[in-house]
Amino acid sequence: MSTTRGLEGVVATTSSVSSIIDDVLTYQGYNIDDLAENASFEEVIYLLWNGRLPNKSELEELTADLAENMAVPDEIFDYMKAYSIEDIHPMAAVRTAISQLGLYDSEADEMSEEANKRKAVRLQAKIPAIVTGFSRIRKGQKQVAPKKDLSFAANFLYMLNGEEPDEISETAFNKALVLHADHELNASTFTARVCVATLSDIYSGVTAAIGALKGPLHGGANERVMSMLSDIGEVDNVEPYIRRTLDNKEKIMGFGHRVYKQGDPRAKHLREMSRRLTDITGETKWYDMSIKIEEMVTGEKKLPPNVDFYSASVYHSLGLDHDLFTPIFAVSRMSGWLAHILEQYNDNRLIRPRADYVGPGKQDYIPLENR
Ligand code: ACO
Numbered sequence: 001m002s003t004t005r006g007l008e009g010v011v012a013t014t015s016s017v018s019s020i021i022d023d024v025l026t027y028q029g030y031n032i033d034d035l036a037e038n039a040s041f042e043e044v045i046y047l048l049w050n051g052r053l054p055n056k057s058e059l060e061e062l063t064a065d066l067a068e069n070m071a072v073p074d075e076i077f078d079y080m081k082a083y084s085i086e087d088i089h090p091m092a093a094v095r096t097a098i099s100q101l102g103l104y105d106s107e108a109d110e111m112s113e114e115a116n117k118r119k120a121v122r123l124q125a126k127i128p129a130i131v132t133g134f135s136r137i138r139k140g141q142k143q144v145a146p147k148k149d150l151s152f153a154a155n156f157l158y159m160l161n162g163e164e165p166d167e168i169s170e171t172a173f174n175k176a177l178v179l180h181a182d183h184e185l186n187a188s189t190f191t192a193r194v195c196v197a198t199l200s201d202i203y204s205g206v207t208a209a210i211g212a213l214k215g216p217l218h219g220g221a222n223e224r225v226m227s228m229l230s231d232i233g234e235v236d237n238v239e240p241y242i243r244r245t246l247d248n249k250e251k252i253m254g255f256g257h258r259v260y261k262q263g264d265p266r267a268k269h270l271r272e273m274s275r276r277l278t279d280i281t282g283e284t285k286w287y288d289m290s291i292k293i294e295e296m297v298t299g300e301k302k303l304p305p306n307v308d309f310y311s312a313s314v315y316h317s318l319g320l321d322h323d324l325f326t327p328i329f330a331v332s333r334m335s336g337w338l339a340h341i342l343e344q345y346n347d348n349r350l351i352r353p354r355a356d357y358v359g360p361g362k363q364d365y366i367p368l369e370n371r
């Protein structure tokens with residue numbers, strides 16, 4: 001048997017949700033550049049789940065449906081209060097809470113298409129309250145209930161901070177949500193599809209996906225980019241820091257990609273957002289450092305930045321806690337996971353590859369006392 005390490009280049013399914021062709025990313029045929037400039041995150045959710053953009057009344061219906069379903073059972077917050085919340089990474093808390101949500105959904109194991117679509121709305125609607133609720137509880141603050149008249153992006157920031165965001169923050173956050181929403185067969189989406197291809201339930205699928213997103217080689221990279229920037233501290237320190245890291249053959253977080261070779265099309269949007277936002281906050285050093293790191297890593301290693309690199313300074317400039325960066329990625333990617341899960345259910349076959357065995361040859365069992 002021949003093996004392909006990390007399944008590189010292996011085409012494991014057909015999908016009409018999103019595509020990466022010649023380094024161009026599209027959601028259902030719409031170029032990400034176009035969507036990032038023009039679309040609300042709610043429109044993108046509809047697009048990913050339905051294969052087309054919504055008209056006005058369809059968008060209003062989805063928005064109302066999401067608003068209706070945003071509340072999370074108190075028991076989930078009680079549970080958060082019961083464990084040692086200061087020591088828990090928010091991704092672990094979100095993974096657990098999303099799994100717990102299934103316990104409070106009487107339709108959790110109902111597998112009809114209609115029930116799965118209803119659950120998709122519930123999951124997408126509730127994940128902001130889980131992330132923001134965790135964040136507030138660990139700071140000793142009360143959770144903030146969502147407002148029905150706010151956009152998805154504004155509601156998240158409102159529930160997190162207890163005050164409505166200004167227009168610049170809302171627009172920037174909406175764009176970040178749009179850019180992270182889906183990405184073909186990335187590791188977490190593949191994980192979700194493998195899980196539900198056993199005909200397991202949708203809650204299991206997204207819980208598994210959150211576990212995969214958490215890792216530093218995937219969504220966990222954005223938080224690590226910010227700790228690298230914090231460690232570097234000043235623009236003048238970039239050169240020796242990056243040189244040392246490259247000489248030690250360590251990875252620079254936020255660079256490289258399995259699929260893109262010329263560059264991640266999402267990065268340029270986040271780079272520009274980083275420039276603008278750091279200009280507004282007056283902390284331009286985060287952008288300046290990022291630019292210098294990009295010049296060095298791209299120049300020397302030919303590795304372009306990925307979506308996680310500039311999202312770090314964008315989120316920092318929006319005043320978000322660094323360990324919430326990856327949970328925020330999950331809030332957005334929930335939309336893509338759900339689209340892929342619904343697509344998988346629609347034309348399912350168990351995903352079960354093979355392994356090329358390289359372990360020991362034939363062994364004879366030795367009784368315990370003789371070992
Ligand atoms: N810094 C330095 N060197 C790198 C980096 C990096 N960020 N990424 C890849 N390389 C080097 C590797 O060391 C390897 O070099 P070698 O051939 O001399 O051993 C070569 O490039 C190929 O790298 P792989 O890790 O084999 O590439 P793979 O396709 O398996 O991994 C990945 C892709 C995981 C994204 C990788 O580039 C990486 O670890 N990047 C840093 C983490 C990161 O930013 N992850 C977020 C990705 S985007 C997302 O998931 C949302």
